[in-house]
Structure formats: C-alpha cells, structure tokens
Amino acid sequence: xxxxxxxxxxxxxxxxxxxxxxxxxxxxxxxxxxxxxxxxxxxxxxxxxxxxxxxxxxxxxxxxxxxxxxxxxxxxxxxxxxxxxxxxxxxxxxxxxxxxxxxxxxxxxxxxxxxxxx
Amino acid sequence: xxxxxxxxxxxxxxxxxxxxxxxxxxxxxxxxxxxxxxxxxxxxxxxxxxxxxxxxxxxxxxxxxxxxxxxxxxxxxxxxxxxxxxxxxxxxxxxxxxxxxxxxxxxxxxxxxxxxxx
Amino acid sequence: xxxxxxxxxxxxxxxxxxxxxxxxxxxxxxxxxxxxxxxxxxxxxxxxxxxxxxxxxxxxxxxxxxxxxxxxxxxxxxxxxxxxxxxxxxxxxxxxxxxxxxxxxxxxxxxxxxxxxx
Numbered sequence: 424x425x426x427x428x429x430x431x432x433x434x435x436x437x438x439x440x441x442x443x444x445x446x447x448x449x450x451x452x453x454x455x456x457x458x459x460x461x462x463x464x465x466x467x468x469x470x471x472x473x474x475x476x477x478x479x480x481x482x483x484x485x486x487x488x489x490x491x492x493x494x495x496x497x498x499x500x501x502x503x504x505x506x507x508x509x510x511x512x513x514x515x516x517x518x519x520x521x522x523x524x525x526x527x528x529x530x531x532x533x534x535x536x537x538x539x540x541x
Numbered sequence: 542x543x544x545x546x547x548x549x550x551x552x553x554x555x556x557x558x559x560x561x562x563x564x565x566x567x568x569x570x571x572x573x574x575x576x577x578x579x580x581x582x583x584x585x586x587x588x589x590x591x592x593x594x595x596x597x598x599x600x601x602x603x604x605x606x607x608x609x610x611x612x613x614x615x616x617x618x619x620x621x622x623x624x625x626x627x628x629x630x631x632x633x634x635x636x637x638x639x640x641x642x643x644x645x646x647x648x649x650x651x652x653x654x655x656x657x658x659x
Numbered sequence: 660x661x662x663x664x665x666x667x668x669x670x671x672x673x674x675x676x677x678x679x680x681x682x683x684x685x686x687x688x689x690x691x692x693x694x695x696x697x698x699x700x701x702x703x704x705x706x707x708x709x710x711x712x713x714x715x716x717x718x719x720x721x722x723x724x725x726x727x728x729x730x731x732x733x734x735x736x737x738x739x740x741x742x743x744x745x746x747x748x749x750x751x752x753x754x755x756x757x758x759x760x761x762x763x764x765x766x767x768x769x770x771x772x773x774x775x776x777x
Contacts (some may be wrong), residue, residue, distance in 0.1 A: 561679070562679055613760070623671065631668075632673050633676055634685035635672040636767060637729075638761075654683070
C-alpha cells in the first residue's frame, strides 16, 4: 500500500490525497451554479465537511484555506456563511483573492489543507 | 493540548497554525494602504518576520511563498524589496500572480508556509 | 546540514525546497513563450517532471497542484495535455483559476507540492 492515500480518484484529478498526517483537497466548487454566493459557499463548505469526514477529520483541523472569489464584491456575503461555519477557537489561516473560475457561473472555489485525525 | 497550535485566533481566521513541524500563515496584507507597493511589501514582509519569530522560526526557513499582486506592473518594485529581504542561500520556492485583493488599496498579499525551528 | 534541502537556489527564489518528506516547487512557467497553451503546458509539466526526478520523486507522488491560466479560455487545451500526462490512478488534487502572470506571453503557471520518495 502506498504511503499516499488518494480518494475519489479520477483521470484528471483526485479529490483527496493524504500523506504523513496531512490531507490535501482539490479545489471545491458548487455544482448548483444557479445559487448565489451564499448558496454556493454553503455547498462548497459542505463538500469540505464531507471530504474531511471521509478521512476522519473535520473543519476544526484545517491548516490552511485558500478562497478564490469570482468577484470581490461577494466578499461580505461569503464571509457571513463562512463565519457561521467556522468552529470557534479553531478558525484556520486563510487567504482570499479574486480570480475568474473554470466557468462564469462558479462564484467561489475553496482549497483546503487539513490535519488527519489525532 | 491539541497537536495543532493556532495563534492570533479570531472568529474568521487565525494568523498561524503549526502542525508537525510546519507553520502555515494566513495571507498577510498591509494595514497602511496609503503606502505604495514598496511600503506595503516591506510592511507585509515585516508581518511574516514577526509571525515566524513568534514560533521561533525565521525567513531562512520558508518552504513556499505565494505572492498576489493587485497589478503585475508592481512586479519589479515588489521584487526590489523582496530581494533585499530574502536571506542569501535560503530563498524559498515562490510563485507570483496577479489577483484583485479584498480592498482596492491593498497592493500585495503574501501566503507563507515555513518550517518550525530545527 | 540543514533539515531543509534547497535546490536551484537563486537570489530571489529556489526551485525546490524539501522538508520532512515533502517537496515544494516554485511556480513553473514556460521559457519558450512563443508556444501556444499546449506547448507551454507540455514544457511546464516537463519542468515538474525534471525537478521531481532530481529529488527521486515523480508525478505519481504529487500531493497538490495549483494551476494558474492567463485566460480560462485555455482550460480545455491545457486539460488535454494534462490528461495525457497525469498518471492513471494517481491524479493529484488540483485547483485551476485564471490569473494574469508575470509576463503577458506566459499562459500557464503550475505550483506543485509532492511527496519525497517512499
């Protein structure tokens, strides 16, 4: 068995790689792109929750979170959803910048690095 | 005590997470946004110095640095400040791209991953 | 000898830092910028291959790949080159966003984190 554990392995990318106690996630985007930024943020953070749960980890163990917003005018609304989601005392280091995403209807993409379960 | 050490923990984000010998910093931006790119770069790199020092580390132990510039026309001036700051023989892997930041007056954001003290 | 191994160390940046079993690469861009996106993607992925090989690693051990495209209209062509390159069963977590790069002729930049050899 390899020392790198991959999950949801596709031909182009995997959703998860785990190695030496660190979980690397692919960039998460919403599938329901008819939603506004609040809905897309909630969906994306739900994806993060589910992927981390598959590895026995959770949002209290995030080491770094890079957020890409399609437009910085969405910053405040994104943050309202984020602030309600992020665990007290365990908010991770985060960076947010504006970037055009793979499709014009995608409003947010989130890249998470997290710790494996203790 | 958790195996993840967080510092400057806010409700939205922490400035530092340390885990298994690696220090993850939040994206650092200047607070004095009336400065030009030289001043903002110097302020941001000073933030990196201070945060790493809090963990007993320093700029000679940076593993990766992602730089976001609000406009790529600032590249040369940013580099002049960077080149004077970066330690001889220990320049880290780096990537620089253009991205609009959280506020229009922010000209640079820096995301650093570094090694804990030896 | 330091616990951080750097390679191709310049005054501004190093191409590689290796620490505790993880290899961090600088953002890779094409040097032949007269090429289109297919050629630039191939050149950049070749750089990744060569740098990882220097550390005894390879593309089957990539933990995360961040791709910056100068224009998202290049997404499909970049993916065709990527898909042919990425090893079956070992595609890494990946994120792709649009970002203006250091020079207007640079069409793609790739930032790779990988595992050292087993």
